[in-house]
Amino acid sequence: MTNQPFEQRLSEPLQSYKEAVDWINGLIPFGIRPGLERIEKLMELLDNPHRRLKFIHIAGTNGKGSTCAFLTSVLLRAGYDVGTFTSPYITKFTNRFQYNGVDIDEETLLRLANELKPIVEELAETELGSPTMFEVSTALAILFYARVTYPDYVVWETGLGGRLDVTNIVQPVVTVITNIGHDHMDRLGNTIEAVASEKAGIIKAGIPVISAVEQPEAIEVIKRTATEKKSTLYLLGEQFHVETLSARENEQTFRFNNLFRSIEPLTITLNGAHQRTNAAVAVMTLEVLRQYNALVVEDEVLGEGLKAAAWPGRLEMLSEQPRLLIDGAHNPEGAQALVEALKNTYQYDRLHLMMGMLENKNHQDVLKHILPIVDTLILTEPDFRMKKDAAALADLVQEMRQQLPEEHAFELVVEQNWQAALQKLQQLTGETDLGVVTGTLYLIADVRSRILYNSDSEKGW
Numbered sequence: 259m260t261n262q263p264f265e266q267r268l269s270e271p272l273q274s275y276k277e278a279v280d281w282i283n284g285l286i287p288f289g290i291r292p293g294l295e296r297i298e299k300l301m302e303l304l305d306n307p308h309r310r311l312k313f314i315h316i317a318g319t320n321g322k323g324s325t326c327a328f329l330t331s332v333l334l335r336a337g338y339d340v341g342t343f344t345s346p347y348i349t350k351f352t353n354r355f356q357y358n359g360v361d362i363d364e365e366t367l368l369r370l371a372n373e374l375k376p377i378v379e380e381l382a383e384t385e386l387g388s389p390t391m392f393e394v395s396t397a398l399a400i401l402f403y404a405r406v407t408y409p410d411y412v413v414w415e416t417g418l419g420g421r422l423d424v425t426n427i428v429q430p431v432v433t434v435i436t437n438i439g440h441d442h443m444d445r446l447g448n449t450i451e452a453v454a455s456e457k458a459g460i461i462k463a464g465i466p467v468i469s470a471v472e473q474p475e476a477i478e479v480i481k482r483t484a485t486e487k488k489s490t491l492y493l494l495g496e497q498f499h500v501e502t503l504s505a506r507e508n509e510q511t512f513r514f515n516n517l518f519r520s521i522e523p524l525t526i527t528l529n530g531a532h533q534r535t536n537a538a539v540a541v542m543t544l545e546v547l548r549q550y551n552a553l554v555v556e557d558e559v560l561g562e563g564l565k566a567a568a569w570p571g572r573l574e575m576l577s578e579q580p581r582l583l584i585d586g587a588h589n590p591e592g593a594q595a596l597v598e599a600l601k602n603t604y605q606y607d608r609l610h611l612m613m614g615m616l617e618n619k620n621h622q623d624v625l626k627h628i629l630p631i632v633d634t635l636i637l638t639e640p641d642f643r644m645k646k647d648a649a650a651l652a653d654l655v656q657e658m659r660q661q662l663p664e665e666h667a668f669e670l671v672v673e674q675n676w677q678a679a680l681q682k683l684q685q686l687t688g689e690t691d692l693g694v695v696t697g698t699l700y701l702i703a704d705v706r707s708r709i710l711y712n713s714d715s716e717k718g719w
Contacts, residue, residue: 271372275364278371279351282398285378285391292422296381296389300397301427303377307404311341312551313412313428314543317420317457318436320592321470321536324528324569325436326413328540332563333411334359336555341403341412343425345392348570348703355399357407370401392417396424421459432546433461433489435469436539438476439591440620454479463487466550468542470494470535492516492542500538502531507603508575510534514541518549521557525565529573530599537564571702573599576709580687581606584706586699588615590623596696597627606692612636612683614676614701615646625658628696629668634686636671638679640701648674680705 272278301308314329316322326344333340339358347353352361374397382388389397396417403412414430416423438454454476461467461483469491471477477493484491492498498516503523505511512534513522526537544560547553555563571586573596583604587596600609611632615621629635635655637648652672659668673679680695687693695705 272368272375275368278368281371281375282351282391282394285388285394291387291390292419294422294424294427296386297393297396297424297427299381299384299386300374300377300389300393301400303381304397304401308400308428310404311400311412311428312410313414313430314432314434314547315414315416315425315428315430315460316434316436317416317423317460318434319439319453319457319589320595321436321532321539322415324533324536324567324572325434325540325543326415327528327567327569328526328537328564329413329543330356330359331567332540332544332555332560333413335559335563335566336553338410339408341399341407341409343396343399343403343412344415345395345417346699346703348699348706354395355402357402357409362402366402366406367398370398370406373401374398390424393424396427416457416460419453419456419459421456423460426460429462430460430465431551432543433465433467434539434543435460435467435471435480436536437469437591438471438473439589440623449475451475451479455483458483461487461489464489466490466492466546468492468539468546470539492546494535494538494542498538498542498545500534502534505531505534505603507605512538514538516542516545518545521560524561526567527565528567528569529603530595531602532595532598533573537567540564571699571706573603574706576706580684580689580691580693582684582687582693582695582709584695584702586702587624587696588698590620590627593624593627593696596694597631600631600692600694604692607690608633608688609692609694610634610636610683610686611694611696612638612679613651613695613697614638614640614648614679615651615697616640616642616644616700617646618644621646621651621654622658625655629655629658629662630666632668634669634671636673636679636683638672638676638701639674640698641676641704642698642700645698645700648672676701676704677708680708 330340330342342356355362416425435457450473467489501513503511508527511523511525573585576582585596587593637651639645639648683693
C-alpha cells in the first residue's frame, strides 16, 4: 500500500473503527479554526441533513455537560428519543455521539466516517482548506442523528464559544447559555463582555433563550442580543428562581419557580450548589418547550429524570477507601464551585489535592481558590500535548503561598508522572481524609480510567 500514489491512498475507505478515529484525530493539526464556511459547505454537499432535526443548543463556560445530562435524562424518561452531542469525552471517542443514552456503535461510526472522508478530502483541495477534527466530528453527529437514529430532540453542546463555533450551523428550537466565565480568553476575548458576546452568538431570531449568567456586564450583552433578535429571554433571578430546600452529600433538594408555576421538591444527586443552578436551567428549558413546542413531561417524570442524571468527572466519588473525588475544575469559576462544594458538602479531617493543568489556562486565578483549603497539594502533568509544566506551576504556587496567612501551611509535592502522583495521593489519604483530583479533563479521564480499571479508555476532544 505504501507504494501507491498519495492521491489513491487518500480515497481508500477506512477499514476499522480505530482507523476511523485515527483519521478524525489526524485532523487535529488543522487546529480550531473559528468560522462556519467549511461546515456549511460540508452540510451543503450532504444535502443539509441538519435542517431536519430539533436542536436544544447549549453554550456556556461551565455547566454545559451537566445541563445536557439533566435534559437528556428527563426527556428519555418522558418517552422521547434523544440524541446527545457533547465534548470533550471522558472515556471513549464514541461518548460524544449518544442516542437514548447509548454511544454510537463502532460499525456505524466507521460507516459514517467513510461517507464523510471523500467529501472532506475534496474540500481540503479547495480554498477553504481541510475541515478540522471538530468540524468532521460535528458533521458525523449530524449524519448519525439525521440519517441513522432520527431522535425527537438533539441536546447539542457547543465546542468553544458560540458565534463562530461549528455547532452554530443549526437552527435550534431553544437556546441555552449556562453562564459566562474566564476561560478560553485567548480565543474569545479578554473581558467578560467579549466572552458573553461570543456565547450570545448562538441566539437566533425569534428562538427563546434560557440563561443563568450572573455578571451585570454579561447580562447586559445577553439581554441586548435577545432584544435585537426578538428572542424571549428567561433569566435566572428574573423570570425563574431556584430556592434550596436541603443539601447534603449526593442529595440536594430545591424549589423551582417561574412565570408559569412552581414545582417542589425537586432532587438531584449531582453535588455542588452550581448543579442546582444547572438543574434549574434545564427545568426552565423544559418549561419553555412545554409552552412553545407542546412538550409533555409530567412532574413525576421530571423529578425522576433529574434525580437519575449523572455526569462523569464532575464531583464524582471514585472510591471510598481511600475516599477519592474527581472534578474537572479547569478554570477559575470551576475551581470556585469545587471549593464551595468541598467546604459545604463534604466532611473530612485533611484535604489532599492533586492537580494537572493545560498551558493556556488562568492558573493563578484557579490556584487562588484552591491554596487556602488544602493540606497537601500534589502538582502533576496530564498526558497531553498542551500540558502545563509541573515545576513551573510549583514556582507560581511558591510565589502565591507568600500571600497566605502563616497558619495556613500546606505540603507541596511535585510529581510529573501522573500515575506516581495518584499513588502518592492514595497513600496520603487516611480514613477520615479526602483525596481530590482536579484540573484538566484530560487528567481526570486518565485517573478515572485507572481507578475504575477501564481498559477501553481513550481521551480527547
